[in-house]
Amino acid sequence: MSVEFKLPDVGEGVAEGEIVQWLVEPGDAVSEDQAVAEVETDKAVVEVPSPVDGTVKELRAETGEVVPVGEVIIVFETEGEARSASGRATGEETEPGAAEDVEGEPDAAEGDEETATSQTTTNGRVFAAPSARRLARELGVDIGAVEGTGPGGRVTEQDVRAAAETPEEPSEDGTEPATAAGAETEGAGGAPEAEGAPGAGEPAAAGEAVETAPGGGRGGEPAGRDRTLATPATRRAADEAGVDIDDVPATEQRDGEAFVTAEAVREYAQAQQAAQAADAEALAAAAPANTGREGVAAGEEERIPYRGVRRTIGEQMEQSAYTAPHVTHHDSVDVTPLVEARAELKERAADRGVSLSYLPFVIKAVVAALKEYPILNSQLDEANEEIVQKGYYNVGVATATEAGLMVPVVQNADRKPLLQVASEANELAQKARDRSIAREEMQGGTFTITNFGAIGGEYATPIINYPETAILGLGAIKERPWVVNGEVEARHVMTLSLSIDHRVIDGAEAAQFTNTLKEYLANPTLLLLE
Structure with missing residues (x-):
């Protein structure tokens, strides 16, 4: 039929x-x-x-x-x-x-x-989007058993992830449930581990009892152990790959000690290399994407349809520019301590499978400053003639894509540690660039950051992501002459461009917010108090 x-x-x-x-x-x-x-x-x-x-x-x-x-x-x-x-x-x-x-x-x-x-x-x-079904298959989650929280009971990607993170109840005979067939498990470093039985890359010695790590897969043993069992060949492989064998997710246990195979070392090393390579991508997140179009021939014209996502972005920009009276406050800050802190933490973050750029530090600093000046974390409800200050902090990150500028949102950034913010921001930016991002992942923002410094810019007048009331533009971090204790030194300096909706925010409040933000960026250890 x-x-x-x-x-x-x-x-x-x-x-x-x-x-x-x-x-x-x-x-x-x-x-x-x-x-x-x-x-x-x-x-x-x-x-x-x-x-x-x-x-x-x-x-x-x-x-x-x-x-x-x-x-x-x-x-x-x-x-x-x-x-x-x-x-x-x-x-x-x-x-x-x-x-x-x-x-x-x-x-x-x-x-x-x-x-x-x-x-x-x-x-x-089941009422679920294709991306949620695909994610469920990747994580080995039975989507029919997931309770949907979306409109009309729709199962969202967040619902699937929550189901994957929720431990299953033991069966009636007391045995632990097995990992779903074909599902990938995640190691302590956050990198997907290979399918198959633990220890597949290295068989147990004859007559030796092997106990599978709790959970039935890699990741049952945390990274950074004090003691790890491994063969000399495996340790040599770890040395050659430049990884600490105590950080490699254990594949099994022997005599109560974590045991690591050569295969696990290779996979872990590959994951770290991939994370380090992704760091370079993160720095260019705001760079214009290569559209792949050939140049227009001399004397010719090319007409590109103005529709779809590009048209929506244009209409949003137009509404913001002609609705909110923009004022932009410019400043600069010595971020040498931030550069040093990021350099110190970058390798440790990579060991956990996270590419650490400056952006997550800025997000956390912005949240801390917004808590002191909540008027910048607001929206003007024109219909009811009310200014709505938000008690939650959903930070948008402007990302250049082939279709135009998209703004994925890191939800509840105040409740998440630095590495989780970094991981989510990286993932959302990549999903925006490859156009697999869901619309709900670009909604609910309360404040936006745009990083034009990734392509070398210093100052700009960013357009507010309406209906928000403020947006922060980040300039390039460059070495500049800076006066320190009466002496001129070469310091790492970042430029800032803060655009505000002058109907809601006064210039003095913008300056005070920026000064507070500068304090956190110049002294990143203060973020430990937040």
Whole structure:
């Protein structure tokens, strides 16, 4: 039977979408929830999943074509009783609260930018976005057992991660549950470990009892141990790779002591190299992405469609510029102690699988300053004529992408330690650049940071990420002559550009906030008191 699938309505008033690319071709076999296309709306690029198991019969839209919501974009061929794209048999009554047939109006959760599959119904299906399903498969989580906290009970990526971090209850016979087949486990350094049984790279000695580390996988033994068992060959491999064997996640235990294999050493070393390489990327996070376009021929013109994410970014900038009266306060600060602190901690962070740039220090310093000057962590509610000061600190990080400037948000930055802030900021920036970021990961910001210094800039007049009331621009850290105790020295200096909504924030408050921020950046040890 043929099943026609229409471009779903993803809410937020989205009326059309551009087919970025097809992930399948006519004749391809597909399974339910398998991504079949990437579609760009004016909010983000989302994956569209197949609603059925079957075969692709026909593609009704070309790559690059802008398709109205509700228009058929693909036709599937299925076996057995004809079913609608929402998964119900033809003529079957809709359960209360179930997703509507795509032949009618899709029941997308309002505000959801990813294409929802369906809500949980009597046929056991789950209301979850494709990215959440993909993450569940990667983490070995049964998505059917995850309680959704999104709109309409939708399972989000955060729900999947929370389920993965929640230890399973022991079975009735008292045994620990096994790790899901094919799931990756995470070592103490935060790097994914290889699948398979512990100790796969080095067999146990004949007749020697081997006890698997708690948890059944790597990561049961914390890094930085006082004592580690390993063969001479493994220790030699660790020395050659330049890693501390006591920091390598243990693969098993022998006689109650952590035991590390040569394979674990190699994987750990590779993870550290990858983390160090990522540090270079972090420094260029705000650099313009290479669009891959060739230059325009002499005397010619090139017309690039102004739509999708690029148009949305432009409209947001326009609204901010013409709504909030901007004033920008410029200053500079000696951050030599910050440079030294980051250099000292960088290697330790890499040992834990985290690329440590200056950004997480700035985020923590900004949060500390916002607590003293909460007027900068606010929003103007024009409809009710109220200034809303926020008691939570969700810091946006402006990131340059091929589609334009996106602002992923580090949620509750005040409640997270430095390395967690660094890890989340790196992950969100990468997801923004490869356009896999979910819309909810760019919402809820209360203050934004933009790092134009990554490409060598010093000062700017950044546009506020409306409806926030302030944005901080970071200039490049450069060695400059600086007076210290009456003597001129070469010091590392960072420039700051703080734009404020002058309807809400006075110039004096902007200056006081900046002075407090400078104090934290010049003395990063003060952040230990926060």
